[in-house]
Amino acid sequence: MSTQDESMANGRRGERLSPQTQVTIVGRDPAKAYGFVNTPVYRGSTVLFPTVKAFATYDQEYTYGRQGTPTTRALAEALAHLEGGVKSHLTPSGLSAITTALLSFAAPGAHFLVPDSVYQPTRRFCDSALKRLGVEVEYYDPLIGEDIRHRIRPATRVVFAESPGSLTFEVQDIPALGRAAHETGAFLVIDNTWATPLYFKPFDHGADVSIQALTKYVVGHADAMLGAIIVNDRAAPLVDACYRELGQCASPDDCYLALRGLRSLAVRLKQHWQAGVEMALWLQSRPEVARVIHPALPGDLGHELWRRDFLGASGLFAVVLKPATDHALAAMLNGLERFGMGYSWGGFESLATPFTPTRTATRWSAEGPALRLHIGLEDTEDLKADLTEGFARLRTAT
Ligand SMILES: *Cc1c(COP(=O)(O)O)cnc(C)c1O
Numbered sequence: 001m002s003t004q005d006e007s008m009a010n011g012r013r014g015e016r017l018s019p020q021t022q023v024t025i026v027g028r029d030p031a032k033a034y035g036f037v038n039t040p041v042y043r044g045s046t047v048l049f050p051t052v053k054a055f056a057t058y059d060q061e062y063t064y065g066r067q068g069t070p071t072t073r074a075l076a077e078a079l080a081h082l083e084g085g086v087k088s089h090l091t092p093s094g095l096s097a098i099t100t101a102l103l104s105f106a107a108p109g110a111h112f113l114v115p116d117s118v119y120q121p122t123r124r125f126c127d128s129a130l131k132r133l134g135v136e137v138e139y140y141d142p143l144i145g146e147d148i149r150h151r152i153r154p155a156t157r158v159v160f161a162e163s164p165g166s167l168t169f170e171v172q173d174i175p176a177l178g179r180a181a182h183e184t185g186a187f188l189v190i191d192n193t194w195a196t197p198l199y200f201k202p203f204d205h206g207a208d209v210s211i212q213a214l215t216k217y218v219v220g221h222a223d224a225m226l227g228a229i230i231v232n233d234r235a236a237p238l239v240d241a242c243y244r245e246l247g248q249c250a251s252p253d254d255c256y257l258a259l260r261g262l263r264s265l266a267v268r269l270k271q272h273w274q275a276g277v278e279m280a281l282w283l284q285s286r287p288e289v290a291r292v293i294h295p296a297l298p299g300d301l302g303h304e305l306w307r308r309d310f311l312g313a314s315g316l317f318a319v320v321l322k323p324a325t326d327h328a329l330a331a332m333l334n335g336l337e338r339f340g341m342g343y344s345w346g347g348f349e350s351l352a353t354p355f356t357p358t359r360t361a362t363r364w365s366a367e368g369p370a371l372r373l374h375i376g377l378e379d380t381e382d383l384k385a386d387l388t389e390g391f392a393r394l395r396t397a398t
Contacts, residue, residue, distance in 0.1 A: 027078030082197035090250035094213020097227030104242035108134030117165025171302025178206020216346025272315030290367035331397035
């Protein structure tokens with residue numbers, strides 16, 4: 001850790017600060033901003049060098065817009081610090097962070113293990129671009145745990161994980177995956193978007209690379225697209241090179257929005273967590289609901305691992321309804337007023353979207369229609385009232 005990183009983590013007396021305090025400190029330095037509290041937006045491509053020698057040797061802090069500006073670097077350093085990695089790279093979306101990270105390890109003949117519950121666009125990239133490059137992608141049961149060992153081959157370069165999984169929220173045994181990957185020199189790459197840098201510390205559990213779709217909770221207001229790849233020492237050289245070669249970079253304006261989102265991340269997440277659990281318990285008691293999938297609920301399939309490894313839960317989970325016709329489901333969803341229908345999540349607003357997951361290594365079976373819910377920052381009584389009316393429409397439509 002550099003002195004600056006340490007001062008971001010610790011108070012003047014050297015005490016370890018709480019994450020809620022840390023997010024108010026990281027990524028800003030008023031002394032460098034004329035006393036202004038926030039790191040300003042530095043837009044730029046050209047950076048001027050004072051002499052031929054400096055130009056030839058790249059001997060200055062900033063060299064070109066694509067290589068970072070004070071705004072983008074402030075966000076990158078803040079994220080590396082909060083996740084517990086040594087360095088982070090910013091990309092224009094969460095998906096581009098995933099594809100860049102995976103490309104860093106791709107080579108003809110390489111073998112990647114990817115969980116069956118992976119975010120669908122990640123799967124599409126694996127099945128198209130990675131395949132064309134000659135990478136063999138094998139999908140595995142996200143609940144495989146220690147048995148991942150039997151799937152690892154000498155050619156395995158990446159064990160990918162996403163916990164809990166997209167749509168179906170299987171909690172993965174990340175330390176077990178890490179141990180197995182490292183035995184043969186493979187890299188554990190995880191999509192840590194659900195838990196955010198605050199509720200799961202990937203590098204403490206064996207990850208070599210962690211990915212954040214900052215679009216979700218870090219930006220937090222549904223107003224920008226952004227991603228981050230955070231690395232440990234071992235993964236840094238490969239990911240740094242690939243990131244540069246692909247010409248990846250992120251907009252300083254969007255990075256500013258992410259820095260602003262960070263300031264309230266801890267208090268927003270606390271609310272999403274608490275309201276999410278309250279809504280999940282309420283849904284469990286509804287006669288229209290077959291089951292709720294939420295790792296923070298006792299009795300959930302992933303609850304024990306969640307309790308062991310996570311520091312909190314976000315506001316995203318799934319609910320499986322009892323059998324209902326498409327028409328009845330549409331009547332329920334079309335009339336919702338507090339819950340919107342749309343992609344993404346992690347903003348201040350609640351969302352309800354129907355889903356059918358893609359599965360090739362495992363089987364998904366549901367009693368009835370499945371919904372993914374994002375519980376936003378609204379009052380839960382208003383959310384319950386909206387769903388209560390929705391359930392009435394579900395029951396009366398046929
Ligand atoms: C949304 C999402 C992404 C992709 O992020 P974008 O910014 O939309 O590209 C990646 N992983 C997970 C788990 C996501 O939910």
